[in-house]
Amino acid sequence: MFASLPMYDRPENRAAHDALWDGVRGALGFGPEALDRETDHVEGWGRDDLLLGQICNLPYRAQFRDNVTRIACSDYGLTDTPAGYYHSVFVVRAEDAPRGLAPATLGRFAYNDALSHSGWGGPLARVTEQGLQFHTTLHTGAHIDSMKAVVDGRADLAAIDAVTWRMLQSWEPRSAELRVIGRTGLSPGMTFITAKTIDPAPIKAALNTAIAELSPEHAQTLGVRGIVELADSAYDLPIPKAP
Known part of the structure; x- marks a missing residue:
C-alpha cells in the first residue's frame, strides 16, 4: 500500500x-511504514494501492473525481475561513502594494500550475469577477517559486495558498519583501483521499485520532x-481555462 502527504511537505x-502518518498507521493497525516522498504526486493520486493521499480540489474536480474516494478536507484554522475551506492571498512587492490588485494584473502573473486551484483557478475566478484579466503569465512549478519570481522582479503578482503563505512567512525570510493585497474566494481545502476500492471510514477515524494525539510541537x-x-x-x- 501507498501513503503520501506531499502538498504541504x-x-x-x-x-x-x-508523526501524523505514524499516528494514522497506528490507529489503523496497518499501512506502509513510512510516507512515500519519491513518487510524483499526480502519479500517486492515480495509484490503485493508494491508502492515504492529499489532493487540491482542482485536479480532483478535473481528473480524479470518479477515480478516488474522498475522505475529508483538512482544517488548518485559517482566519475568516470556515473549517474545511481555504483561500489564496495575492502578493506583490512591498513598494507595489499601494497600487492595489487592478494595476498588478497588468504586469506578469506567476502561477505554480494550471491544475492548481490556489495558484491559478481561484485567482482567475477572483480577477474575472472584478472585470480584470491576467495579461501575461509565468509558469513557475511551485508556490515558493512564484513567491521568488515576484521578489526577484521576474513577475509582479502571484496568488499563494494561504496555508503555504503561512509557512513561507515562518520559514522563508524573503517573504517579508512581499505584501498581501487581497484574497481569492473560498473553496474546499486540501482533501484527504484514498483509492476508489478502499473504505474511507476507518481512515477518517484514524486521521481524527492521529491529529488529536499529535504532540503540541508537531501540531x-x-x-x-x-x-x-x-x-x-x-x-x-467550474474548471478554469488554462493560461
Missing part, C-alpha cells in the same frame, strides 16, 4: 508529517486542527 515539517508545526467532511456539491466549481 517541507524539510521544516517533515518530522511532524511523519503547531503543521497547523492542522482537524478534518471536515464537505458535501459533494462543495466541489461543483
Whole structure:
C-alpha cells in the first residue's frame, strides 16, 4: 500500500508529517511504514494501492473525481475561513502594494500550475469577477517559486495558498519583501483521499485520532486542527481555462 502527504511537505515539517502518518498507521493497525516522498504526486493520486493521499480540489474536480474516494478536507484554522475551506492571498512587492490588485494584473502573473486551484483557478475566478484579466503569465512549478519570481522582479503578482503563505512567512525570510493585497474566494481545502476500492471510514477515524494525539510541537508545526467532511456539491466549481 501507498501513503503520501506531499502538498504541504517541507524539510521544516517533515518530522511532524511523519508523526501524523505514524499516528494514522497506528490507529489503523496497518499501512506502509513510512510516507512515500519519491513518487510524483499526480502519479500517486492515480495509484490503485493508494491508502492515504492529499489532493487540491482542482485536479480532483478535473481528473480524479470518479477515480478516488474522498475522505475529508483538512482544517488548518485559517482566519475568516470556515473549517474545511481555504483561500489564496495575492502578493506583490512591498513598494507595489499601494497600487492595489487592478494595476498588478497588468504586469506578469506567476502561477505554480494550471491544475492548481490556489495558484491559478481561484485567482482567475477572483480577477474575472472584478472585470480584470491576467495579461501575461509565468509558469513557475511551485508556490515558493512564484513567491521568488515576484521578489526577484521576474513577475509582479502571484496568488499563494494561504496555508503555504503561512509557512513561507515562518520559514522563508524573503517573504517579508512581499505584501498581501487581497484574497481569492473560498473553496474546499486540501482533501484527504484514498483509492476508489478502499473504505474511507476507518481512515477518517484514524486521521481524527492521529491529529488529536499529535504532540503540541508537531501540531503547531503543521497547523492542522482537524478534518471536515464537505458535501459533494462543495466541489461543483467550474474548471478554469488554462493560461
